Amino acid sequence: MQAELEEIRKDAREKLKEAKDTADIERVRQKFLGRKGVLARQMKMLGTLAPDEKRAAGKLANELKEKISAQLSVRLEELREVKSGGKDGAPFDVTLPGKKQPVGKLHPITQTIILIEKIFGELGFRSVRGPEIETEFYNFEALNTPGDHPARDEQDSFYIDKGILLRTQTSPVQIRVMEREKPPVRIVASGKCFRRDATDASHSPMFHQVEGLLVDEEVTFGDLKGVLGVFLERMFGADVKTRFRPDFFPFTEPSADVSISCIICGGKGCSSCGGSGWIEILGAGMVDPEVFKKVNYDPEKYVGFAFGMGVERIAMLKYGINDIRLFFENDMRFLSQF
Numbered sequence: 001m002q003a004e005l006e007e008i009r010k011d012a013r014e015k016l017k018e019a020k021d022t023a024d025i026e027r028v029r030q031k032f033l034g035r036k037g038v039l040a041r042q043m044k045m046l047g048t049l050a051p052d053e054k055r056a057a058g059k060l061a062n063e064l065k066e067k068i069s070a071q072l073s074v075r076l077e078e079l080r081e082v083k084s085g086g087k088d089g090a091p092f093d094v095t096l097p098g099k100k101q102p103v104g105k106l107h108p109i110t111q112t113i114i115l116i117e118k119i120f121g122e123l124g125f126r127s128v129r130g131p132e133i134e135t136e137f138y139n140f141e142a143l144n145t146p147g148d149h150p151a152r153d154e155q156d157s158f159y160i161d162k163g164i165l166l167r168t169q170t171s172p173v174q175i176r177v178m179e180r181e182k183p184p185v186r187i188v189a190s191g192k193c194f195r196r197d198a199t200d201a202s203h204s205p206m207f208h209q210v211e212g213l214l215v216d217e218e219v220t221f222g223d224l225k226g227v228l229g230v231f232l233e234r235m236f237g238a239d240v241k242t243r244f245r246p247d248f249f250p251f252t253e254p255s256a257d258v259s260i261s262c263i264i265c266g267g268k269g270c271s272s273c274g275g276s277g278w279i280e281i282l283g284a285g286m287v288d289p290e291v292f293k294k295v296n297y298d299p300e301k302y303v304g305f306a307f308g309m310g311v312e313r314i315a316m317l318k319y320g321i322n323d324i325r326l327f328f329e330n331d332m333r334f335l336s337q338f
């Protein structure tokens with residue numbers, strides 16, 4: 001009887017595979033599981049067997065019945081899916097276009113920082129980061145800006161506690177690196193800075209800076225001009241001219257304000273450059289010996305230069321953006337263009 005049950009099992013599987021619709025399935029059900037079906041006939045024959053055989057064959061017959069019943073349900077479900085076109089039951093139109101998956105990308109400010117770091121990286125500068133919450137010592141005093149210094153007024157900050165503030169510049173990172181490491185030092189530090197500025201087209205209370213520092217035994221102002229000249233050419237194109245004018249920063253002496261020839265009018269003068277043909281782009285200078293004393297570098301032995309720039313300003317010039325607020329409004333129509 002086992003052999004017969006095995007035959008029934010194979011037969012049922014074949015018939016189910018051939019079934020094309022629910023009517024076919026119903027015919028298979030009747031043939032195998034119906035009251036006058038194949039299995040019912042086998043069950044009747046059980047009575048003719050010896051008790052031992054009867055128990056074994058009965059068990060097999062029951063298992064087979066359950067198996068065929070389960071296969072019927074599965075096949076029925078398969079046929080329903082084919083008919084409706086998908087598991088969710090909705091009609092499926094193969095001619096419809098696919099669903100587009102939105103792909104994220106880096107913010108234009110992040111892209112600009114990466115580009116600046118790449119250019120300086122090729123010039124041998126290592127990228128470093130530092131804390132956004134600073135002490136007054138690192139943010140001001142170590143940078144030669146004591147409490148009564150007028151430069152502090154320009155950098156009114158957000159204080160968290162007495163002597164603890166959101167950094168107003170990335171320069172404190174330079175101090176932290178010089179405390180840790182002996183010259184030669186060649187770094188660029190980038191990140192967020194904060195000042196209590198009212199928001200307008202060119203000011204934001206949160207903005208980004210990249211600052212560079214090079215300290216070694218024989219460094220001249222000529223090296224500074226060379227490094228910044230290469231950087232500005234790679235950033236804004238080989239045609240760009242650079243201009244250095246005397247300026248003041250507490251932590252450099254001499255200090256310079258660096259401009260590039262206007263990339264809109266090419267130096268002829270237009271509304272973007274206020275008719276001058278020049279656009280101020282960064283500040284730089286030779287590190288003041290007083291700063292070296294604060295970090296125990298010998299000012300008789302070491303010389304260095306430092307420079308700093310606003311990332312938003314670089315990005316606005318490079319991409320022709322006229323309002324700093326666009327960077328932080330998170331409008332995808334703006335951000336997706338970069």
Ligand SMILES: [Zn+2]
Pocket residue numbers: 262263264265266267268269270271272273274275277278
């Ligand atoms: Zn211009």
